[in-house]
Amino acid sequence: QAGRQFVGAGREVARRCFSSAAEAPERKVAVLGAAGGIGQTLSLLMKMSPSVTKLSLYDIVNTPGVAADCSHVNTGAQVTGHVGADQLDDALKGCDVVVIPAGVPRKPGMTRDDLFAINAGIVAGLVDGVARNCPEALITMISNPVNSTVPIAAEVLKKHGVYNPKKLFGVTTLDVVRAKTFYAEKNGLDVNTVDVPVVGGHAGITILPLFSQATPSAQMDQETIEALTVRTQNGGTEVVEAKAGKGSATLSMAYAGALFADAALRGLNGVQDVVECTYVESSVTDVPFFSSKVKLGPEGVSEIYGLGDLTDYEKDALDKMMPELQASIDKGIDFVKNM
Numbered sequence: 001q002a003g004r005q006f007v008g009a010g011r012e013v014a015r016r017c018f019s020s021a022a023e024a025p026e027r028k029v030a031v032l033g034a035a036g037g038i039g040q041t042l043s044l045l046m047k048m049s050p051s052v053t054k055l056s057l058y059d060i061v062n063t064p065g066v067a068a069d070c071s072h073v074n075t076g077a078q079v080t081g082h083v084g085a086d087q088l089d090d091a092l093k094g095c096d097v098v099v100i101p102a103g104v105p106r107k108p109g110m111t112r113d114d115l116f117a118i119n120a121g122i123v124a125g126l127v128d129g130v131a132r133n134c135p136e137a138l139i140t141m142i143s144n145p146v147n148s149t150v151p152i153a154a155e156v157l158k159k160h161g162v163y164n165p166k167k168l169f170g171v172t173t174l175d176v177v178r179a180k181t182f183y184a185e186k187n188g189l190d191v192n193t194v195d196v197p198v199v200g201g202h203a204g205i206t207i208l209p210l211f212s213q214a215t216p217s218a219q220m221d222q223e224t225i226e227a228l229t230v231r232t233q234n235g236g237t238e239v240v241e242a243k244a245g246k247g248s249a250t251l252s253m254a255y256a257g258a259l260f261a262d263a264a265l266r267g268l269n270g271v272q273d274v275v276e277c278t279y280v281e282s283s284v285t286d287v288p289f290f291s292s293k294v295k296l297g298p299e300g301v302s303e304i305y306g307l308g309d310l311t312d313y314e315k316d317a318l319d320k321m322m323p324e325l326q327a328s329i330d331k332g333i334d335f336v337k338n339m
Ligand code: NAI
Pocket: 032, 033, 034, 035, 036, 037, 038, 039, 058, 059, 060, 061, 101, 102, 103, 104, 105, 106, 115, 119, 122, 125, 126, 141, 142, 143, 144, 145, 146, 171, 172, 173, 174, 175, 202, 247, 248, 249, 250, 253
């Protein structure tokens, strides 16, 4: 009885988190870095998504085991495992969405930019595979530093002549997930009813939650707004320190990554009014890549929304992040130019 209740609860979570499969087309999703801390849980969540018909799990190690394990879950998606560079092409052929959580995570004391030296090359290699095998796929980039890995991906795709800015996304959903949780907790609201836009990028001061636009609106004094802003910006570091050298956010990131992938799939499938904050090529500010609310559609990005009315505090924070964001973007572009 308890077991049945648990499975029922699991289905209910899946129903709430994921789109309905009713009349949805067949969709193949690849997870690159599927054997990692994020990758394994994300693979399970994608296996539970009714929108996924084929799930391709790729890593340089351990994917046969992860794929065998995941394949026993009694949901519709067919799972295949691919290990090592010579199996990357097979993993990617025919994909509609490619989710990339490959690469090293932070340890205490590290910034996301400290990961650049290793992750830039990993991401460039994987996106090269996407360009060769499924250039039409939507790419959702989780690997850090996202502020640089998304421009890296854009440059690699350009080299192959297949870059479509509507199809490349930096996943900032975890910042939104955190901002919603902290805002609901602080104001005694039901977290299921809460929305908080988060704009900018995905590192330190480039993460800017717009609490002035949070719904339902709650009265917060300036001190509380600043404390919640800093907590959202440092949410990743909070987890890195609590894990004390054993990695960064994996469970909450897998959840956020699955939410975003599912939103991308719903958009592809023609579901109306799918809107998420995500880091894309953008003309909303002076920097070429920026995260704001984006409507997702059959082509990927269908509309990028502006920032709306900002408070003086938010305007100031926006000005302050610009040099760091631009530098991270330039670093990514230069990396590919010098490859
Ligand atoms: P992890 O070390 O547990 O897993 C990474 C996986 O990537 C490993 O299985 C590894 O074998 C694989 N990998 C390495 N090189 C590869 C290659 N060339 N091709 C395919 N797979 C490869 O790390 P974790 O915790 O899963 O984090 C992954 C990335 O996600 C990190 O860069 C981390 O900073 C980032 N991250 C991003 C967040 C976001 O909000 N966007 C939040 C949390 C983490």
